[in-house]
Amino acid sequence: MMKFNNKLIAIAASALLATTMFAAEAKTKPLPANIYKATKNALDGGVTYKRENGAYTAYKVNDQSTKGVNFGRAPTANELKAWDADIMPDGTGLPVGSGTADDGEVLYDKDCAVCHGEFGAGGKGYPTLTGGSLESLKFQRDCPGKEAPNRTIGSYWPQASTLIWYIRDAMPYAHPKSYSPDQMYAMTAYLLRESGVQIDGADIEELNQDNFKKIVMPNRNGFYPNIDGPKGVENVRAFYKNPKNFGAVGTRCMTNCGKEPVMKIGNEITAVVPAYSTVKDLPKVEAKGAVSxxxxxxxxxxxxxxxxxxxxxxxxxxxxxxxxxxxxxxxxxxxxxxxxxxxxxxxxxxxxxxxxxxxxxxxxxxxxxx
Amino acid sequence: MSNISENNLETITNQEHSSRRDFFKRTAAYSVSAIAAANLLAPVKLSADDENIIHHVEWGTTLGDELNKHPYGIPSAYEHNVVRRTSSLLSSAGDMHAAVSMTPLHELEGIITPNGLHFTRTHNGVAHVDPNKFRLMIHGLVERPIVLTLDQLKKYPAESRILFMECPANGAAEWKGPQFNSLQFVKGMMSNAEWTGVRLKTILDEIGLKPTAKWMLAEGSDGSEMSRTVPVEKVLDDAMIVWAQNGEAIRPEQGYPVRLMLPGWEANLCVKWLKRLEFGAEPWYCKEETSKYTALMPSGKAIQHYYPLEVNSIITTPCPEKPWTDLKKGDLVEVEGIAWSGHGTITGVDISFDGGDNYVEAKLKGLVLPKSWTRFSYMYKYEGKPLLIQSRAMDDAGFVQPSVTQEKSIMGLEGVYHRNSICTWEVRQDGSVHNVQVRTDNCPK
Known part of the structure; x- marks a missing residue:
């Protein structure tokens, strides 16, 4: 009985020794102490700091009352009308007008194809607008030869309001804010038709302020946390409460953390302007005439x-x-x-x-x- | 047009996996990197009876410039290589209206980025706003909407904060592997400056926020009318409207005359050339928070409203541009770097010399401030042997910078944004420094 026990202990001891030799135990260390009094209650998963006793962390602050500081004036109705022109998913802000996809195509060929390619197919170095698929969004180029996800209007954008709003404010590229409401609807109709987006199961031939609201983008539910409705902000808070949701999974291992392979640069990107240099010399003087x-x-x-x-x-x-x-x-x-x-x-x-x-x-x- | 640079980040990362031609290039890239092939500063050597000591120097035997030669001062002409750099691959077809320029982190000291070196990202070129025509409108779910001129805005009580500003695509070219052999392009989509302006809360306390207000739209006045939706909770915590950067007016590239400042959050949210803040009950779905600045996950779904730049760090000495080729065995030398976190304040940094198997604690130095660059330092006895140097930062929200393998195990490789995993510099036998990644990939051979 006694002998048997000793034998067991000996086996256990040698097994332990082998573990220590060939896969030494990883050792972690507690995180360092906080430098400022911090409360982990920020919406984004981080901390907030109090303003108290005339200070905010290392900063001194003036804690006199600012009540009564009052500059500027109320905007006039016309000023509000001119600037409060954002277009929201529920259709708020949609201009009155209409445009056909066919008219949009003519406009597109004139103003947009030069950057975004024919039919929005890209290839010119500017964003590709059409093509893509929801299935492709799951693609991961984690190994050689794999395909990339294709994020386009039809395969990725959650709201059509974003598209017409952006066209109105920021396009055409070199002449933003130059389209009439009819042109905005025409261009939006064309791009959505080319993207295969439909209204009530039918291709989009014409858009106006009424049927626009019926558009449901194919990737409408492709995003999280859900920011809509009265619980939107709380959904955001819940998302950031779980560090795993956004990859915040680092640990403070100090010893025997493990060796991993080294990946070197495969195909170095060297096209930088100006060319790399750390030389400390006088610049070459280039004779330059006045700019004409x-x-x-x-x-x-x-x-x-x-x-x-x-x-x-x-x-x-x-x-x-x-x-x-x-x-x-x-x-x-x-x-x-x-x-x-x-x-x-x-x-x-x-x-x-x-x-x-x-x-x-x-x-x-x-x-x-x- | 916007975000082409991110589009191209997605594209260029394709290059690394492919064909025979690549294999040939890869072999070439191993032997001569761009920075080495270009112009690395050759260390100045002291000679015996050094002529710069024995003889008078030119600037000591002539009259210098009149002191008012440059009413606005400029750096020494010898520093002409200390500039922002661009890459046509981080733009739309080489179009520098929709592109990003990188801060030369390898040339910076301390935690303040000079204004002329602050990284810049534009979606429709750098707008030049006439300050006399500048107007700011604050309206929506407030009791008393207002419009302000610049002078009126600047009459509000000002505060100054030293804060980092980082593009969430910083490092995005390298999800699938290292691609640039320079600190400037590995991490240069960020800068750190002292920003001065008014807390938004100060204005809102006065004009009255309605309880139904949950979100704020911030809109720029440039050609892209860059806009984003911000939760009111952040606005009331530490958001500012800023008009000064390191003691002078904000530069046009940073949004002159006024930009939004959301400490620790994506620089894209800190809307430049600001014109309008509207408060509402529902989010707006702007282009830069839907088609871009959302992180596509392996599930095929994407994270939206991805605000904070997570804890991060990078070693700045040595780096590919500032190698250890002039060191000899036994030299005691400082390893230095920058750490930052959008979640709070840096509490410590650990350094590894063996690619992450073992770490030692570095020291923080200088000012340690929330949501600001923090310098760290470690004295190292150089042994003339190959090294894999890493830094790993920690913050007071309890986050530790993840390894590449840890981060990608959750985030996948196609999310573009918010890459904050540990960086590795390979120091070779000759002291040259190269960008590598320590990572585990499980691909069929």
Missing amino acids: EAQKLYEKSCAVCHKTDAMGAPAVGDKGAWATVLEKGMDKVNHNSINGVGGMPPKGGAMDLSDAQVKDIVKYMVESSK
Whole structure:
């Protein structure tokens, strides 16, 4: 009996020894003490600090009353009307008007395709607007050869109000806030039709302030926490209460935490401007003339597309590309610049430019590309 | 157009996994990194009877500039490489109206970012607001809506806070693996400055917030009319309307004349060129809180209203731009870095030299403030051996910076935003420093 027990103990001891040798026990350490009196009650899962005794953490604060500080005046009704124009998911703020998807397509080809590609299909370096699928949102490129999720209007955006609001305020890119309500509806209708979004099971042919409210975006329920309704804020608080929800799962291991493989840079991104340098020398002096009016206009209205060739436009400074352009002759180049050519709308979309200004800009671009 | 840079972040991360051509490039990348191939500062060497000591120097034997040559001062001409940098891959087709510029973290000292080096993100170019035409409207579910001129706004009592500002896409190019070999591009979408303005609570106490107000819309006046929805609870805790940055007017790139400041939260929420604050009972669903700035999870669902920048840190010395190639075995040298947390205040930082197997405690130094960069330091005896250096920060909300493997086990790799896992610098035998990741991937061979 006694012997048997001893044997057991010996086996147990050697097993323990083996564990220590080959997978040493990880040791953690308690977190350091707080520096300021903090309460972990912030909505975002963090802490808040009190303003008390004339201080807020390390800052002294003036705790005299500010009651009665009162500047500015009430906005007038017209001022409110002019600025309180956001468009909300329930349709609040929708302008009165209507537009067809077909009209939107014409507008799109003129103003948008140059950046977002034909039919919103992307490929120009600016956001892809159409295509994509809800199924693709589960894709993870966690191993070589896997496909990326495709986040587009139809596959990702939860609300259609966001789209028309953004079109109204921020598009077309170089001339934001230039669309009439009818144009906003036309453009929205076209993009939603191209995205396969339907109203009551039918393709969208026309949108107005009434049928717009019937749109339900395919990924409407693709987001959390649920921020809508009277419990919205509390849902946000509940979300942040659980650190696992947002990956806040670090632990303070100090010893024998484990070794993991090292991944080196596969394909280094080196295209940075200006080029990397930590040298302390005097900059090379480049003789620079005064900036011409044509150059200023170029920077304002044309550089968006012509600065690089990424959008298919001949890049300023690219001798080869411009030599090809100039084979047509200067008159033809000027004519095309004023009237549009290929993916370029008339005057590049900058309709505020006079023909003479466009010609000056073209001259500047040509001379900068010799 | 906006957020192309994030689009492109999603795109460029594709490059790393693929074809034979990549394999060839990969081999090349191993031997010469861009920073080494470019211009690393060659250490100045002292010679015996050094001529800079033995002989008079030029600036000591001539008259200097008149002191009013630059009414607004500029850095020494020798510092011309200390600049923000951009990458066409972090923009729309190289279009610098919708792009991001990176702060040269490797050249910064202390915790204040000079205004000309503050990282910049724009969605429709840098707007130039005429301060005489600036108006701010505060309305919606308030008792007494107001409009203010800039002068009127600045009459409210001011407070100053030293706070970090970080794009939630900071480091987003590297979810699937390291891609940039520089501190500037690994973590440069952030800066830290002293911001001055009025607490929003001070104004709201006066104009009266209705109890039904749960959310605030903040809207910018630039070409993208950048807007976001903010919960009122944050507004009343520590939100500010700021007009000064490090003692002078906010720079145009940061929203001149006025931007919203939500300490510790996504810089995108800190709306620039601010024009309007509206209080409401329901959230607005702006473009930058739906199509972008939402984090797609492996489930196919996305986190929305993802506000705080979680506890984070990075070692700034050494780094790829500031290697240890001039050290010799036995040199005692300072390892230094920056830690920050949008959840509160940094309480400590641990450092590993063996890729996260073992850690030692670093010391905090300088000002330790809530939601601000905090410097840490560790004295290290250099042994001339390869190292895998990491830092891991902790905050007073009880959060510890996760490892890459821990973070991706929950967040997956396609969320774009809020990447705060531990960074690793590989110090090679020759003292050169390289961006690597310590991580476990389970892919078929």
